[in-house]
Amino acid sequence: MEIIIPILTAAVRSGTPILYATLGEIITEKAGILNLGLEGIMLVGAYTGFSVAYSSGSAWLGVGAAFLVGTLMGLIHAFICVTLKGNQVVSGLAITMFGTGASSLLGREFVGFTIPGLSRIPLPVLSDIPVIGPVFFNHDALIYSSYILVLFFCWFFTSTRPGLNLRAVGDNPRAADAMGISVTGTRYFYTLLGAGIVAVGGAYMSLAYTKMWGELMTAGRGWIAVALVIFAIWNPARAAFGAYLFGGVEAFQLRLQTAGTTIPTPVLMMLPYLMTIGVLLFISIKKGKGILFGAPASLGAPFFREERD
Amino acid sequence: MNTEQPLVHMEGITKRFAGVTANFGINFEVRRGEVHALLGENGAGKSTLMNILYGLYRPDGGKIFISGKEISFSSPGDARKAGIGMVHQHFMLIRSQTVWENMILGLDGLPLVLPRREIKERILGISEQYGLQVDPDAYIWQLSIGEQQRVAILQMLFRQANILILDEPTAVLTPQECEHLFETVRQMTAEGHGIVFISHKLDEVMGLSSRVTILRRGKLAGTLDTSSTTKERLAELMVGKKMVFSIDKKELARGRPVLECSSLHALGDRGFPAVSGASISVHEHEILGIAGVAGNGQQELCEAMVGLRKAESGSVRVKGEDMTNRAPKDFIDRGVHYIPADRKGTGLVPNMKVSENSILKRYWKRPVSKGFFIKWSEVAAFAIKLVSQFSVSTPSVETPVRNLSGGNLQKLMLGRELSDDPAVVLAVHPTWGLDVAATCFVREQLLSHRERGGAVLLVSEDLDELISMSDRLAVMCKGEIMGVLERPADVPVESIGLMMAGTVIRDEAFGREGSQE
Secondary structure (H helix, E strand, O other), rough: OHHHHHHHHHHHHHHHHHHHHHHHHHHHHHOOOOOOOOHHHHHHHHHHHHHHHHOOOHHHHHHHHHHHHHHHHHHHHHHHHHHOOOOOOHHHHHHHHHHHHHHHHHHHHHOOOOOOOOOOOEEEOOOHHOOOHHHHHHHEHHHHHHHHHHHHHHHHEEEEEEEHHHHHHHOOOOHHHOOOOHHHHHHHHEEEEEHHHHHHHHHHHHHHOOOOOOOOOOOOOHHHHHHHHHOOOOHHHHHHHHHHHHHHHHHHHHHHHHHHOOOHHHHHHHHHHHHHHHHHHHHHHHHOHHHHHHHHOOOOOOOOOOOOO | OOOOOEEEEEEEEEEEEOOEEEEEEEEEEEEEOEEEEEOOOOOOOOHHHHHHHOOOOOOOOOEEEOOOEEEOOOOOHHHOOOOEEOOOOOOOOOOOOOOOHHHHOOOOOOOOOOOOHHHHHHHHHHHHEEEEEEEEOOOOHHHHHHHHHHHHHHHHHHHOEEEEEEEOOOOOOHHHHHHHHHHHHHHHHOOOOOEEEEEEOOOHHHHHHEEEEEOOOEEEEEEEHHHHHHHHHHHHHHHHHOOOOOOOOOOOOOOEEEEEEEEEEEEOOOOEEEEEEEEEEEEOEEEEEEEEOOOOOHHHHHHOOOOOOOEEEEEEEEEOOOOOOOOOHHHHHOOEEEOOOOOHHHHHOOOOEHHHHHHHOOOOOOOOOOOEEEHHHHHHHHHOOOOHHHHOOOOOOOOEEHHHHHHHHHHHHHHHHHHOOOEEEEOOOOOOOOOOHHHHHHHHHHHHHHHOOOOOEEOOOHHHHHHHHEEEEEEOOOOOOEEEEHHHHHHHHHHHHHHHOOOOOHHHHHHHHHHHH
């Protein structure tokens, strides 16, 4: 138990940035927009969060700023994909490259500094529950809000009118349009909102996870999130499971490193990524009807109202 | 006579698509409580006109008045607020959502958190009033086409549409389902709804509508009172000249079996059984028709019989040789050719030239290819011959296929498949969406192939076409062959309808029935 609880606790912590990114991508993809700019948006979010928190002294101001900058990057993507009906893959890749470069360039002056970051707030009563308490309820507020987001979106997609409209736009924009739903408006809104949430995931890296800024500090977590969306079949609860699974392997290999095994460090560092490939292979092979119905049917396709088919 | 403002009044509507004028100066009107039929051939501009009324397309010219007020719709949402509802040919439903979720799609005025129970109760109330039975909790993908249409109509009634546009609603229904639909339509007009009924089937128009507007090539050919006109007059207005459709089919003795399958089972794209124990055989000098409501396994059956879909069990034989689950190329090599319904997807490569498309099934053969290389001069020569022989109208054989019209795509594909006298051709919906001239051409080609000793397997949703073309007619329902009818022209259509809906009828029963009539 003494070994497992710290690993599980660390799993939640290191899974959280991926969880935010996955949630953000899920809501964007539900609207039918594929955003491959996650890695870039996370890095810009991490940089913005850190620089604002460092300059202002408020970590929460950093979170807010990261969200705003994230929505701005989402706006670029939405403009290209929705208004100009451009290629979503190309636009997303461009955003990743831009975000990677911009954050490295601007972040040079912040390398080596640390901040107090987000503080840990054990939740009364809940944190006293054995095992579950320390693993889930002895963290900072950004982790708690990720729980709320997961529950909220599970409920939002199935039980609310805007959630229903969102799914309709991603599945069959022509039908949604014919029913009087604004396809353009819906796609803009959720692309912006999704990108903002992704950026918060990046900010978590610099404000809570490491409490410092480092070039390329997200280390491919944006890409992992893209994969997890498929693993999760666009379901927020499964996304949480997937994110913590990745976080768990990450925490486990860190522990192995410090324990001084003979396995070379680079091999250990590969583990979480290998697992992602493995999981994707597994679900692709057994491809059930869940995947068929979970995926927004019009993902990645621009919508032209007057196109004749 | 009628001083009341018409529900809809459209004046001088014009709409152009890249290079094509789909509507030109059309006037159209719908009154309260009437069924106004909109008649015309495929491509005459019926759907375009109605998509304009529904706010999906914006007209390039003309005015629209709703209950006397001029309006301009910028989106279907606006049209819906004006009380206009449309049931499209391809239903605008979200397949991954349930019936009740589809009902409320895009509706404002509902609370943010959905009151499921009240919504479902309202659905059941309306469905009872109009005799449209549905299960509110069923997912759209679980429903048959007929049921989906009911949902689509309910969806409009749920939105309190008082002008309802039905775009070729009977194209996908069995005769019995059609009757049921007509009942619903009469119920709706009795309550004061105005119905626009788009069709190209004259009998339905005569039976259901009070007025008819005929479009021809994007222009208004006339608006008539149904009671004071005849089918012949309507047909004349629709086609533009008197055109008698007759098939010159010679009596031929059936030859040896060419393509057979027995107890064939195959799965559909979703992994559910699509073909369940089908056994049929197509012979030389014979057209075997396959009738059935869309999506009852016809497509999958054909695919399994040409090697494009895995046979889970059962067998496929070509001239006696067991070919079960062999590669498509083995079928092609033995003269089994396939004309898919999906012309631009499975049949042709839209971005490739006419010439390149014409050799897709012979590029490995001389003289088109020589060893490792393709001889482009031979390709061009072959394509030019094909284009003239099958009267494909194209600027040149260098034109990308995507620029060709539906009829020319079909002729090109037909030419490619029929040019070296294959043993058997499987044609799926070969005349779908074609104009009269192209339809005749396709039918003639299939018939002359039959005369030359070829076998034809013809899948179609046009029952008249099947009955007049086929020597024998197999009827499919839910992946099973309900029966194979000899001389389908002598069988009452109602019985074929019953078989399409799943009743097994022995062929002998018709022999007597048919002769009595």
